[in-house]
Amino acid sequence: MPDLTFTASSHAELVIQVRQWLETAESTETTPATIVGKSAELAKDALRVVADAAPKPIAESDLLKALTEMGYDVTDRTRDTLLVGLGVATEVTDGSFVRKAQSSGEAAFFEMNSAFAKRLLSRLVRE
Numbered sequence: 001m002p003d004l005t006f007t008a009s010s011h012a013e014l015v016i017q018v019r020q021w022l023e024t025a026e027s028t029e030t031t032p033a034t035i036v037g038k039s040a041e042l043a044k045d046a047l048r049v050v051a052d053a054a055p056k057p058i059a060e061s062d063l064l065k066a067l068t069e070m071g072y073d074v075t076d077r078t079r080d081t082l083l084v085g086l087g088v089a090t091e092v093t094d095g096s097f098v099r100k101a102q103s104s105g106e107a108a109f110f111e112m113n114s115a116f117a118k119r120l121l122s123r124l125v126r127e
Contacts, residue, residue, distance in 0.1 A: 012048060032086050040079035047071045 006021075008014035019041070051059060051068045058064055
């Protein structure tokens with residue numbers, strides 16, 4: 001019987017790991033809509049990292065909680081708007097625009113992830 005194990009230092013980190021695993025288990029197809037969704041989750045993860053890195057008095061403040069929640073809301077609204085735009089572009093161009101964007105978008109998505117990870121690691125190492 002196969003065994004699956006997740007190791008995390010917090011509940012939030014565990015949820016992220018499980019979500020990522022479920023996404024990879026459900027579909028290996030990368031579409032523009034998937035890229036938009038994954039980018040939104042990456043932005044939310046970055047907000048969580050920043051919020052978790054704050055000193056305890058700041059992390060527990062209503063201001064930081066409100067700013068973090070605003071960041072989540074803006075990310076969700078941006079994701080939804082982009083998905084609507086992709087839907088319209090698909091309808092208007094019979095899918096040709098989205099097919100062209102998909103091939104270049106996949107590379108850009110992974111490059112953004114790599115660049116973001118490098119910046120994040122360099123900042124964490126400096127501190």
